Amino acid sequence: MTQLVGPSSTAVTIALLAGPDATASTLYGMYDLLGSAGRDWELLTNGRMGEPRLKPVIVSRDGCGFRAANGAWIEPDATLDECLAPTVVCIPDLFVAPEARLEGYAEEIAWLRTCRRDGALLAAACTGALLLAEAGLLDGEDATTHWAYCDALARRFPRVRVHAHRSLVVAGEGQRLIMAGGGTSWVDLALFLVARLVGVDEAMHLARIHLIDWHQDGQQPYAALTRSRQVADACIARCQVWVAQHYDTPSPVAGMVRLSGLSERSFKRRFKAATGMTPMEYVHTLRLEEAKQILESGDAPIDEVAEQVGYSDPSFFRRLFGRRVGLTPSQYRRRFRAMRLRLQ
The missing domain is CATH 1.10.10.60 (Homeodomain-like)
Structure with missing residues (x-):
């Protein structure tokens, strides 16, 4: 049986933040896709494992396993304190209502601000952008999130320029803020990170391995145009x-x-x-x-x-x-x- 090789010491560390409202599907989907960069194409085409180019690490405030918002079990690899200088931080989607306020995230917010100050690239999939906004890291910047949350994001954070129709937004100084829209656009985000950190050819390899079709028309065609019926009046x-x-x-x-x-x-x-x-x-x-x-x-x-x-x-x-x-x-x-x- 072929043994899976671990990432080399030169692999780029990508911290996947597992907050209280994380869902396992996006978290582990990104973990798998990012971890296959440099590794799986060689296996499929030459019969031997390649050298992983990225090192995804799941981090949480205390490093303890917990039941995700969707019921799946999440087992972090490290605490926030043990992952002080990641090259990239990814925030998977959060299972919260559009109008809900994020509470109990003080430690994660402080850590994100430190990572940003130290030059890390911050990426958010779907509703993960809400945490970046809560941390004040999107003020004056372009942003996107799931189409059903864009209005709420714009209302709560008026200094953020929200682009509801776009499935991927790159913003900030040095283009170090990257956000994907709703649903499976986290795949676009992961491919974009691979292209930026490893190279376009490797991103294309992963697209071919996993039969990925880029959301080139954005998320607008998928959005429900109607709003929830209000009953206050x-x-x-x-x-x-x-x-x-x-x-x-x-x-x-x-x-x-x-x-x-x-x-x-x-x-x-x-x-x-x-x-x-x-x-x-x-x-x-x-x-x-x-x-x-x-x-x-x-x-x-x-x-x-x-x-x-x-x-x-x-x-x-x-x-x-x-x-x-x-x-x-x-x-x-x-x-x-x-x-x-x-x-x-």
Whole structure:
């Protein structure tokens, strides 16, 4: 049986931070992918293990094993104090609600600030960017996170320039802040790190080994455009329920105004305060989300789809869809219709 060789003394150390809200899938997925750089291509093509070029190390505040947020067991390799000078720090995603505040991270935040001060490259996958923001390390910088958390990140940290549509953002002095968006875009992050630390050829090797397809269109096509229904303002909540069933009517905003019993000006002000969107913006999100479902599940012509969701001008629908979704309706159908058919 072939023995797995350990990383050499020249391998670059990458600390994977296992915080209280860590999930095991991203943490160990990054551990495996980064650890295979320099090692696995040689095994597959020449029959012998290559020399690992990167040394991933799982670190936590006390080094003790713990049950992850998703129930899996995480066994760290070292404490924060034992990993004082990593070349790279990666923060995997955190299993928290979009509006939740990160509590109990004082030790991790202090450690991240020290690593940043000492010149480490800081990378975050998905919601891991929330911890960088909490540490004040994203102030005045470009950033991204999972599409469902971008609004909350922008509201809580107004000094951060959040790019919701991008699946990868490189920022900061010396480009030492790297963030990936949602879901499996941590794979893009890992490949980017391999390209930067080892070389583009090795990153391409890993992409070929693991059948990785870069998220070149960003995360915008995957995002759900609608927001959670708010219930604090009962009048507006009632209008949201109504418009969810009547968004395809000719004048849905006027219908909501009538239902509310308010003046048009007062209604629009209260709706924006409650939802963060104007009434018409909200209608557009409902219509486009329904259009996405129709495009995924059927073969109706684009003009017919536009009419079904309430747009009498197909060209306006195409422009709006492209601007909000990041793909044309036809491109969206080609990508996601095929995916749905395979799953069915």
